[in-house]
Amino acid sequence: MTSTVDGQLPGVALPKSELLEMYRLMVLIRRFEEVAAEQYALGKIAGFLHLYIGEEAVAVGAIRAMDPEDHLVTHYRDHGYALALGLDPRRCMAELFGKATGLVGGRGGSMHFADASKHFWGGYAIVAGLLPIAAGLGLASKYLNQRRVAVAIFGDGATNNGAFHEALNFAALWKLPVLFLCENNQYGMGTAVQYASAVREMYRKACAYDIPAEQVDGQDVIAVYEATKRALDHCRSGNGPYFLEALTYRYRGHSMADPETYRSKEEVEEWRRHRDPITRLREQLLTHNVATIEELAALDRAVEEAVAEAVRFADESPEPDPATLTQFVYADPITVR
Amino acid sequence: MAREITYRDALREALREEMYRDERVFLMGEDIGAYGGSYAVTRGFLQEFGPERVRDTPIAELGIVGLGIGAAIGGLRPVVELMTINFSLLAMDQIVNHLAKIYYMFNGQFTAPVVVRTVEGFGQLAATHSQFFENYFAYVPGLRVVAPAVPKDAKGFLKAAIRGNDPVIFIEHSLIYRNRGEVPDGEDFVLPLEGAEVRREGQDVTIVSWLRGYYLALGAAEELARAGIECEVIDLRVLRPLDIETIVRSVQKTNRLVIVEEGWKSFGVGAEIAAAVQERALDYLDAPILRVASVEVPMPYARNLERLVVPNKDRVIEAVREVLYQRLPAPVAR
Numbered sequence: 184m185t186s187t188v189d190g191q192l193p194g195v196a197l198p199k200s201e202l203l204e205m206y207r208l209m210v211l212i213r214r215f216e217e218v219a220a221e222q223y224a225l226g227k228i229a230g231f232l233h234l235y236i237g238e239e240a241v242a243v244g245a246i247r248a249m250d251p252e253d254h255l256v257t258h259y260r261d262h263g264y265a266l267a268l269g270l271d272p273r274r275c276m277a278e279l280f281g282k283a284t285g286l287v288g289g290r291g292g293s294m295h296f297a298d299a300s301k302h303f304w305g306g307y308a309i310v311a312g313l314l315p316i317a318a319g320l321g322l323a324s325k326y327l328n329q330r331r332v333a334v335a336i337f338g339d340g341a342t343n344n345g346a347f348h349e350a351l352n353f354a355a356l357w358k359l360p361v362l363f364l365c366e367n368n369q370y371g372m373g374t375a376v377q378y379a380s381a382v383r384e385m386y387r388k389a390c391a392y393d394i395p396a397e398q399v400d401g402q403d404v405i406a407v408y409e410a411t412k413r414a415l416d417h418c419r420s421g422n423g424p425y426f427l428e429a430l431t432y433r434y435r436g437h438s439m440a441d442p443e444t445y446r447s448k449e450e451v452e453e454w455r456r457h458r459d460p461i462t463r464l465r466e467q468l469l470t471h472n473v474a475t476i477e478e479l480a481a482l483d484r485a486v487e488e489a490v491a492e493a494v495r496f497a498d499e500s501p502e503p504d505p506a507t508l509t510q511f512v513y514a515d516p517i518t519v520r
Numbered sequence: 521m522a523r524e525i526t527y528r529d530a531l532r533e534a535l536r537e538e539m540y541r542d543e544r545v546f547l548m549g550e551d552i553g554a555y556g557g558s559y560a561v562t563r564g565f566l567q568e569f570g571p572e573r574v575r576d577t578p579i580a581e582l583g584i585v586g587l588g589i590g591a592a593i594g595g596l597r598p599v600v601e602l603m604t605i606n607f608s609l610l611a612m613d614q615i616v617n618h619l620a621k622i623y624y625m626f627n628g629q630f631t632a633p634v635v636v637r638t639v640e641g642f643g644q645l646a647a648t649h650s651q652f653f654e655n656y657f658a659y660v661p662g663l664r665v666v667a668p669a670v671p672k673d674a675k676g677f678l679k680a681a682i683r684g685n686d687p688v689i690f691i692e693h694s695l696i697y698r699n700r701g702e703v704p705d706g707e708d709f710v711l712p713l714e715g716a717e718v719r720r721e722g723q724d725v726t727i728v729s730w731l732r733g734y735y736l737a738l739g740a741a742e743e744l745a746r747a748g749i750e751c752e753v754i755d756l757r758v759l760r761p762l763d764i765e766t767i768v769r770s771v772q773k774t775n776r777l778v779i780v781e782e783g784w785k786s787f788g789v790g791a792e793i794a795a796a797v798q799e800r801a802l803d804y805l806d807a808p809i810l811r812v813a814s815v816e817v818p819m820p821y822a823r824n825l826e827r828l829v830v831p832n833k834d835r836v837i838e839a840v841r842e843v844l845y846q847r848l849p850a851p852v853a854r
Contacts, residue, residue: 254594287627299629304593309617315583316618319590319598326546326572326596333590346613349583356578511628512661514685519714519763 235263237434240460244407259294261306276493314350321359340371358423389426401429530671534678549601620662641694647818652783676711722750729780740836785813
């Protein structure tokens with residue numbers, strides 16, 4: 184065993200507090216999603232529910248690397264990002280329940296989390312649709328001489344869409360501070376990447392636009408964190424966009440309606456057993472004596488309670504007031520009838 | 521005080537004034553800079569404001585609107601141009617799924633105040649470059665859709681659209697850029713983005729239209745007046761929100777309504793107006809509501825065929841006579 188600086192992982196500059204926070208957030212996301220699936224089965228949650236289980240290291244690594252002023256737009260598998268940003272799990276769960284206390288008042292549901300105070304401008308549910316919006320946020324940052332980077336989160340499926348290519352071209356052409364972070368979870372809904380994309384490695388698509396790009400192990404939260412930091416520095420220094428591909432895997436179906444006929448149980452099991460991001464960090468922390476089993480267990484318990492409390496809160500919260508139905512269609516008044 | 525200027529100059533003035541007034545306002549679109557704009561609306565702007573604020577874009581309509589949305593969320597006031605309304609189809613996902621919904625879907629947390637300028641029209645441009653799609657946008661809650669016919673509205677609406685907090689689809693018409701009209705002086709002249717206007721009073725028949733159709737209506741009204749028929753001509757000006765009350769008030773007086781639109785008749789703006797009017801004023805109607813619209817074919821190139829497709833003054837006159845029961849129904853689709 185390599186000797187370590189007390190409270191740190193070898194070769195990793197992050198303090199113990201940050202490592203434990205990453206662990207806690209990944210466990211929170213995992214537990215939140217598991218409980219959401221249960222609540223879906225109970226009929227408390229309806230519609231589409233896209234779970235993030237298995238991919239936790241990507242959101243946590245990326246968000247922890249961002250500056251508070253950076254912009255964020257994501258795809259519709261957005262719960263993990265909201266929780267990694269530190270948004271209240273109670274309000275996240277309440278949104279899934281369609282309650283007035285939800286992140287967006289029950290207007291959006293699972294796919295449309297947002298919090299303007301965190302510059303999280305939303306989860307978008309049309310594949311690739313968020314990418315030009317992210318480029319526009321980068322344009323605003325550059326136009327206003329800000330140092331904010333616009334971070335765009337999307338899946339491998341989005342890279343086959345025209346919006347992806349238009350956004351990359353714009354960002355590169357105008358040297359916009361945009362981090363394109365592709366979560367390659369290897370399936371676009373039920374279609375494996377090799378049946379949808381002529382190129383298996385998503386990061387290679389960035390070379391058509393001269394955007395520097397790399398692939399990172401999306402099951403390694405520290406690797407994601409470090410790669411994101413480097414990428415953000417690149418964007419923040421006026422060098423234009425950057426492309427990161429995080430190789431990851433979702434353990435659950437595309438949504439709750441997914442029969443999962445397109446992949447084997449063994450494949451899923453293989454990732455769960457050998458590539459799990461939480462197990463990986465947990466073992467690192469224990470092996471290198473950064474944390475004790477008791478410390479981690481205490482975090483687990485706190486998460487368990489927080490998620491239970493989130494369900495209680497969501498359950499007890501009121502439904503949206505019907506009188507608000509037509510509120511927020513227009514920001515400015517309308518008087519004609 | 522007021523001056524008489526062209527529709528094009530009214531737009532140019534609005535853009536220039538708002539760009540001087542607010543540094544967050546910038547323009548983005550295909551060939552709006554070095555080329556000066558397909559319809560010369562932004563000619564000279566690149567030299568005047570520089571490439572940061574007058575941005576030539578790739579031919580990528582979805583991206584143009586999408587970047588506009590992001591820029592607006594990020595604190596800017598983008599005026600994006602879609603070279604013609606035909607190309608707006610490529611941006612439809614951004615406009616309908618994102619632009620129109622951001623304010624509502626995210627519970628009023630933030631808005632995307634993008635102005636999308638675009639233009640419709642025809643002129644032997646064939647099937648894919650001669651279309652009228654205002655109904656596509658007017659269908660969508662969350663968008664404001666304006667279609668100014670006169671220079672005064674063009675200027676007042678565009679300035680208001682740029683200053684406002686809602687997304688606005690701003691529809692111009694290629695055949696009216698040279699039309700002239702009075703525009704009030706002063707940089708603070710803005711108009712609310714709503715309300716139809718009665719531009720000619722009459723007691724016999726109400727004609728409603730917008731953009732170029734408004735001029736057809738006016739021409740028909742003048743000719744009919746010589747035959748002793750007085751038409752009330754309403755310029756719709758704004759398609760969403762639709763000012764149905766102004767139309768109903770006029771129909772309550774004239775008891776007859778003709779709608780002139782350049783789009784295809786089926787599922788068009790005219791259908792919406794007719795439905796809304798009968799909901800509120802069925803008992804006042806003395807004749808069926810008639811629509812003068814384009815013949816339902818893809819636009820042909822040949823000059824004679826194109827002329828058969830789009831509404832003209834004579835067809836408006838025929839429709840007015842028909843609702844007055846002065847002639848038999850025409851044998852061809854209107």
